[in-house]
Amino acid sequence: MEYVNPEGLRLDGRRPMEMRQLRAEIGVVSRADGSAVFEMGNTKVIAAVYGPREVQNKSQQMSDQALVRCEYSMANFSTGERKRKPKGDRRSTEISLVIRQTMEACILTDQMPRTQIDIFVQVLQADGGTRSACINAATLALADAGIPMRDLVTSCSAGYLNSTPLLDLNYVEDGAGGPDVTVGILPKLDKVTLLQMDAKLPMDTLESVMQLAAEGCKAVANYIREILLEHTKQLEVRRGT
Amino acid sequence: MRGVQIPLDNTQKLRLERALERLESLSSKANSDASVTVADTIPVNLEDGVLKGHGTSEIEGSVVATVCGVVERVNKLVYVRALRARYKPEVGDIIVGRVIEVAPKRWRLEINFSQDAVLMLSSMNLPDGIQRRRTAVDELNMRSIFEENDVICAEVRGFQHDGLHLQARSQKYGKLERGQLLNISPYLVKRRKQHFHHLDQYGIDLILGCNGFIWIGEHVEAKDDMVVDQMDKSEQQSDESGIPLTYEQERGHTPLETRKYICRVANAVRVLSTLGFMVSVEVITEIVEMSIALNHDIHEMLGPEFYVLVAEKEVQRRLSTKKR
Numbered sequence: 016m017e018y019v020n021p022e023g024l025r026l027d028g029r030r031p032m033e034m035r036q037l038r039a040e041i042g043v044v045s046r047a048d049g050s051a052v053f054e055m056g057n058t059k060v061i062a063a064v065y066g067p068r069e070v071q072n073k074s075q076q077m078s079d080q081a082l083v084r085c086e087y088s089m090a091n092f093s094t095g096e097r098k099r100k101p102k103g104d105r106r107s108t109e110i111s112l113v114i115r116q117t118m119e120a121c122i123l124t125d126q127m128p129r130t131q132i133d134i135f136v137q138v139l140q141a142d143g144g145t146r147s148a149c150i151n152a153a154t155l156a157l158a159d160a161g162i163p164m165r166d167l168v169t170s171c172s173a174g175y176l177n178s179t180p181l182l183d184l185n186y187v188e189d190g191a192g193g194p195d196v197t198v199g200i201l202p203k204l205d206k207v208t209l210l211q212m213d214a215k216l217p218m219d220t221l222e223s224v225m226q227l228a229a230e231g232c233k234a235v236a237n238y239i240r241e242i243l244l245e246h247t248k249q250l251e252v253r254r255g256t
Numbered sequence: 257m258r259g260v261q262i263p264l265d266n267t268q269k270l271r272l273e274r275a276l277e278r279l280e281s282l283s284s285k286a287n288s289d290a291s292v293t294v295a296d297t298i299p300v301n302l303e304d305g306v307l308k309g310h311g312t313s314e315i316e317g318s319v320v321a322t323v324c325g326v327v328e329r330v331n332k333l334v335y336v337r338a339l340r341a342r343y344k345p346e347v348g349d350i351i352v353g354r355v356i357e358v359a360p361k362r363w364r365l366e367i368n369f370s371q372d373a374v375l376m377l378s379s380m381n382l383p384d385g386i387q388r389r390r391t392a393v394d395e396l397n398m399r400s401i402f403e404e405n406d407v408i409c410a411e412v413r414g415f416q417h418d419g420l421h422l423q424a425r426s427q428k429y430g431k432l433e434r435g436q437l438l439n440i441s442p443y444l445v446k447r448r449k450q451h452f453h454h455l456d457q458y459g460i461d462l463i464l465g466c467n468g469f470i471w472i473g474e475h476v477e478a479k480d481d482m483v484v485d486q487m488d489k490s491e492q493q494s495d496e497s498g499i500p501l502t503y504e505q506e507r508g509h510t511p512l513e514t515r516k517y518i519c520r521v522a523n524a525v526r527v528l529s530t531l532g533f534m535v536s537v538e539v540i541t542e543i544v545e546m547s548i549a550l551n552h553d554i555h556e557m558l559g560p561e562f563y564v565l566v567a568e569k570e571v572q573r574r575l576s577t578k579k580r
Binding site: 048049066067068069123127129130158159160161162163164165166167202203204240243244246247248249250251252253254255256 | 276279280283291292293294295296311313315320322323324325326338339340341342370371372443444531532533534570574
């Protein structure tokens, strides 16, 4: 199948190095300490953060750092066919773990000993790149909850189809069976905190695909930063003196 | 703004936007560029020496914010004042909390902090007002003082090895009954000299807890220990002559009028916190009076029109304080 046509356009009309439209909203769950909705094209994810709060299971309490927990779930209505998935299947356990590890790497856990931070992410619409969207939404929600972090982690995926590196794969491109590289970076420190890939990719192509994904992450970071700054300013203005 | 969608029609939307724009233009220009987000570099003069405060860290020789907020500078100290965050206790703060557990010699309270607070049996006055050692009998009777899910007002005593300790050593602290508890963001409550307010005209008590828990309840006369003793004696004498009120009759009834005022004040706080405006007694009373003057029903206070009116009122209020 042809994923990039001779004019250099993809199935949804994007250029190979073009990202989907981003949209983010902060403060969507009233009871949560921090929350956000993040959209990448048709992929839509909601994240809610509770904490730092008292550890529920005392045996898990750590006296030198915070306990970070993450729960990923997919809404039944998020995919094309409506299907009931059991909670805690392998896929969602794996993604929960990935998100938890990525977020834990950027939260300054040692500043909040004996506490617990819960991150809940749910996919409302799935159209490829849910993993990246979840990480971006979780970052926003954590920043909204006022949890100290080293940097804003952002994530983006990239693939390689028809011998062209493609940025931010959608569902159809994701299902094409080609390689799908998900990268998470700390933009300020310029470090990679997450790198996942299914399928094989030659060494020299991986370099360029990863580079592309990193560029995508930086674009996401700029957008997230803008949204957060705007939000913070708005809060301060409304609060007044 | 916190997860509450206000269904505005077009004119209301325009008016709200206009009000918010004016608020923006009113806020001091010097502070407008002080907002930072996570991982923003804070410009500092390293030659003068810098003390890094809360919400900052050092990366490659430059000071970087770790939370979203506003940069504050006090002499050499540079710190970021986080806006949306959990409550950070300071000694002497007046807070409102909810009992979640009765433990040996102590109650555990939820106060919107990252840990539960502890109120020791020994750091509160007994209801009979007698100063003495707490015995095992007192410990067994702890549930008669506070139970699970009771709302309590107390003061922050400080950090001990096992967490945050509270104290309630005065008649004004203690169990809160017959009222509403509201939960707002702590950054909207300013620390002031006075957190207990008696709104005389409505006959209600308002407690603005520093932790963002706000209590609105029927007014109860705070009695001093010494006075109580004397009054008890005099009451006993008068009771014999007059009709004795039973406990239930005396304490179990709140007049409808008072209850309505409680709801009005609660709705005023809800509107203010949804709009993200600072919550203080003056503003609350102003809004309650406005709602009464406009003949708004209690439920109409949560309607879109009232939100816009409150926003416009806030603009006027800030204009007038600026002129002075």
